[in-house]
Amino acid sequence: MTFYDIDLEKKIESNHELRKINECIDFSSVAYRVNSGKSEVGRHGYGLDCGLKCLFLQFMYDHSDREMEKQLRYNMAYQWFCGFSAFEQTPDHSFFSRFRKQIGTKRLAKVFQIIVDKAKDQHLIRSVFHFVDATSIVTKNTTWAERDAAIQAGESALNNRTVKQYSADKQARFGCKGKQKFWFGYKGHVGVDMSSGLIEKAAVTPANVSDQAGFKSICPRDGQLVFGDKAYCLKAATDEMARRGVTCGAILRQNMKRKNNDLDRWRSSVRAPFEGVFSKFEKRARYRGHAKVQFQFFMDAIVHNVKRLVAIHAPPLFQGA
Numbered sequence: 001m002t003f004y005d006i007d008l009e010k011k012i013e014s015n016h017e018l019r020k021i022n023e024c025i026d027f028s029s030v031a032y033r034v035n036s037g038k039s040e041v042g043r044h045g046y047g048l049d050c051g052l053k054c055l056f057l058q059f060m061y062d063h064s065d066r067e068m069e070k071q072l073r074y075n076m077a078y079q080w081f082c083g084f085s086a087f088e089q090t091p092d093h094s095f096f097s098r099f100r101k102q103i104g105t106k107r108l109a110k111v112f113q114i115i116v117d118k119a120k121d122q123h124l125i126r127s128v129f130h131f132v133d134a135t136s137i138v139t140k141n142t143t144w145a146e147r148d149a150a151i152q153a154g155e156s157a158l159n160n161r162t163v164k165q166y167s168a169d170k171q172a173r174f175g176c177k178g179k180q181k182f183w184f185g186y187k188g189h190v191g192v193d194m195s196s197g198l199i200e201k202a203a204v205t206p207a208n209v210s211d212q213a214g215f216k217s218i219c220p221r222d223g224q225l226v227f228g229d230k231a232y233c234l235k236a237a238t239d240e241m242a243r244r245g246v247t248c249g250a251i252l253r254q255n256m257k258r259k260n261n262d263l264d265r266w267r268s269s270v271r272a273p274f275e276g277v278f279s280k281f282e283k284r285a286r287y288r289g290h291a292k293v294q295f296q297f298f299m300d301a302i303v304h305n306v307k308r309l310v311a312i313h314a315p316p317l318f319q320g321a
Contacts, residue, residue, distance in 0.1 A: 008080040029318035052097040065093040122230040129194035131274040139185035175207025191218035202301040212237035
């Protein structure tokens with residue numbers, strides 16, 4: 001074997017995390033299903049499947065564009081996973097921003113949905129018990145400087161009424177959880193199938209949208225039982241559940257007449273294993289604007305689902321597809 005004949009297939013350990021992921025999900029099959037005729041990006045015509053794999057690695061390991069360029073150049077596991085040979089020219093950092101722009105949030109939503117639908121086809125997602133929750137996504141902005149600019153211009157404060165005039169991210173808003181946790185940015189909402197731990201629904205709203213108002217974006221159908229915290233026992237959420245024919249299993253507030261402490265303790269114990277679903281999600285927005293933050297949230301959900309499929313030893317998702 002010469003210096004230029006390195007076989008990456010033999011260099012990757014049999015139990016390597018990326019090998020397990022590659023065996024579980026075929027990104028080429030996913031790419032085929034979302035392709036709209038623009039299948040290649042960059043000077044060297046990298047395929048859509050290659051771009052999806054690069055994007056997956058970037059979010060899975062939390063790399064910047066320049067870090068991703070370096071990893072693809074020197075990391076043999078990354079090269080093997082994305083379909084490059086050991087000495088093949090790999091994309092530079094500008095490829096990744098171009099690819100994100102090309103695939104866009106709508107097509108990435110389709111990627112997310114394709115994986116969910118295939119999991120349903122294989123009865124991994126049973127759609128019986130459903131967990132819902134929301135988390136904060138903080139926008140990387142110079143909020144203090146923007147507040148000072150607003151006050152200097154004669155405003156009393158920087159708030160949701162004035163933020164569009166002074167913020168670099170004009171779609172972000174101030175949000176509050178409880179009475180003490182405030183942040184500027186967005187809110188991510190998820191619906192999780194409790195039989196598998198896979199995310200079925202993922203949506204982003206401005207931070208000032210309440211959990212119960214955002215619930216309509218992640219509400220399931222088909223008679224499922226929905227477990228949620230006290231935010232989901234309020235009228236906006238319960239009305240949406242009634243409209244879609246699902247049963248409310250949310251914890252009730254203390255002042256509610258139907259409050260049953262024993263039942264709610266059981267509901268809390270059922271919910272507990274799923275409350276860590278956001279633990280690996282990015283807590284800060286990588287980008288500005290609602291659509292781009294939704295893109296980020298979809299990618300975090302895709303990474304979660306793929307890793308979960310590996311953890312539950314799911315069969316190859318696109319076997320024979």
